[in-house]
Amino acid sequence: MTTVATRTLEDYGQRLDRVLAYLAEHLDAEVDLERLSQVACFSPFHFHRIYRVVQGETVAETVRRMRLHRAACELLDDARPIERVAARAGYGSQAAFTRAFRSAYGAPPAAYRTSALSGGPGPYAVEERTVPALRVAALRHQGDFIGIGPAFDRLHAFAVSRGLVGPSTRYFGIFYDDPDGTPVEALRSDACLTVPGEFAPEADVRVETIAGGTYGVLEHVGPYAELHRAYEWLYREWLLGGGRLPGEGPCVEEYLNDPRTTPARELKTEVSLPIRA
DSSP: OOHHHHHHHHHHHHHHHHHHHHHHHTTTSOOOHHHHHHHHTOOTTTHHHHHHHHHSSOHHHHHHHHHHHHHHHHHTSTTSOHHHHHHHTTOSSHHHHHHHHHHHHSSOHHHHHHHHHHSOOOOOOEEEEEEOOEEEEEEEEESOGGGOHHHHHHHHHHHHHTTOOOTTOOEEEEEOSOTTTSOGGGOEEEEEEEOOTTOOOBTTEEEEEEOOEEEEEEEEESOGGGHHHHHHHIIIIIIITTTOOBOSSOEEEEEOSOTTTSOGGGOEEEEEEEBOO
16 A cells, blocks of 8 residues: 555544544434534545445444444433433434334333343353453543443544454453442543554554453353443352452453444453453
8 A cells, every 4th residue: 555545544534533523422413414524624525435435334324323322221221211212312203213222132122121120140151261462452431331332433443544454353342440439430441453563553542452361251142231241240150159369450342243233132242351370
């Protein structure tokens, strides 16, 4: 790839990074492609085609995915009326929201809420796995862990624009704090993807190392909004119930399929807890 082409792709990534940050901050607003093209400083005649090529989905699909993820989190609050969740997700009727939510999450909102709030976590199968260290590009997210999605969207746009995404690219989340013992505004996490050895830090994208060693690993199938149940089971039933000791370092999640093309009910996430060998 020529130097000119490389610089052009990097410029595209920076422009779309601004768009993704704008979408995350204005999730309740109507999608206005002309306004987004202004944020990106692209011609409105070309903005959406460029966005779709880089992100692998349309702007409308990005916003719908973000809103439905937020709705799933809100449904875990039993006091929030479903019609209010539907309206905030941008649906004019509860029936339309129900159809969209069932398609993505495999159950209508009321049934999803009942199952999520009444069902206990697990059981899960846990594998003890010794793994090598991994070098990753990392973008920091500060705040509620469930809100890390836009950081992944921004990191993906950055990586695509620099030719870093390929068939072997792996996506990880690193979670540094206990959400039950840390103020939500102080929670720290990193959206990460694997990069080659020659990659250097740039702007707010850092280089981090996911430590090698022994981990207890379970696979969670289902929405990211329900991952807290996997953690609860992993710590209570497997770690404490099995008399194991945690190792140094934070928990790590690996995302095994693409949330842009996979219904939330089919998402696969490996949760890895470091343990003493």
